[in-house]
Amino acid sequence: MTLILTRSDIAALLADLRDDIEAAVEGCHRDLALGRAVLPPPPAMPLPGSDGTFLAMASASAPDGLAAVKLLADLPANRARGLPVQRSAVLAVSAETGACEALLDGAEVTRARTAAATAVATRALARRDARVLGLVGTGPLARAHARALLPGRPYERIVLWGRDPGRTGETAAWITEELGVEVSVLSGPRAVAEAADVLCTLTPSREPLIRGAWLSPGQHINAVGAPPRPDHREIDTEGVVRCRIVVDAYSTARAKSGEVLIPLAEGALREDDFRCELGEVLAGTKPGRTSDTELTLFDSVGVGLQDLAVARLLIDAAHARRSGTRIELGA
Incomplete structure (x- = not known):
């Protein structure tokens, strides 16, 4: 049956x-x-x-x-x-x-496994003293990420931004009521990026919402929302190049991820710069974060x-x- x-x-x-x-x-x-x-x-x-x-x-x-x-x-x-x-x-x-x-x-x-992969990557790559979680995007994926990332982790507050003020307010209220964490709605992606220790981008954006100049040493970024199309990305080239990059699967990222393919086409990135897979970090065959000041990026394309x-x-x-x-x- x-x-x-x-x-x-x-x-x-x-x-x-x-x-x-x-x-x-x-x-x-x-x-x-x-x-x-x-x-x-x-x-x-x-x-x-x-x-x-x-x-x-x-x-x-x-x-x-x-x-x-x-x-x-x-x-x-x-x-x-x-x-x-x-x-x-x-x-x-x-x-x-x-x-x-x-x-x-x-x-x-899809929603559950995507948020779970982000939680796994964040546990493996983020600094242990990360206290502020930033969410850019306020749709169902944002709620799934808040629910997946908060348990067992010492976040003191969440900072949040979304294009739709009404939905942003609803998501902030839901997080506070359901998960008991203080939420601050900020003025834009830059404000969230500059405030967060762990930053999750959760939008279907084609053009970058996050600039490398806004990132700080020691941050961990999860680029999650862009669809698996080589011309879509949420982080600009400077931001990607500044990071140690970990992908969910190299072959998928090499075919579908605008996050790495656009910098690669520009000559700002080499293929070896994004060959490290999350499973290799978990298995101990490749290093994850190597210092408290290193910027780390989990490029989540999503895999079958x-x-x-x-x-x-x-x-x-x-x-x-x-x-x-x-x-x-x-x-």
Whole structure:
């Protein structure tokens, strides 16, 4: 039988799995570094006559016993329709038998694994005495990041900016009410960048919102929001070049990340400057932060192996709790 998990099914399950998601995402990156998982670069399929593109994000994991593919639709024209710009679904099959184990809506999976990867990277790369968390962007990804980054970490306050003042105020109030942390809404990206010890950029921006001149020694930056397109980025070239760069996966960043591809094309960056993967830092085969004054950057493009890791959690939890829908898809 094949398990079908809708967005509401997944949201209900994730509410009880928050402590497990970060561990699962950390484990999948370590598995990749140690050769226990496979993650090819995703092919992009631009739609002729449209600015839309589709990505097939495939992966396979021996420890998780799954092979999976997330089909991601990135459709900017949806914004005018009042629909999500990005939509996705995850298909997971047994690595042993090839049987289709599950089909999952991708929205909640993507949000949860993205925030978890940021939390893993921040724990590995940020200074231990970081006290101020900065969020540029106030959509659902900002809330997911606040929830993922705060537990067990000594942040004293959050500084926040978003384009929409109404939504910014709502997000600030939600963080204070739900997570009990003081939030200051600041005047713009520069103010957030200059105030934060850990800075997360969470917007679908095409042009840089953060300038390198605004960054301070010892900061850690998570560049998260830009879609996987080589002409989109949130951090300018000076900012990227000033940092020690860690990517989620080199092959994916080399194909899809404007954060590194634009400086590379400009001759300001070399490929060796962004070959360090998060899993290698976690496995101890490459160093992370090397001093308290070093600037570190986690370039988060998002990879299918993270989706697979969260899918494994959800499939197991759904079977244990008898949630979701089961259909006879094939023999």
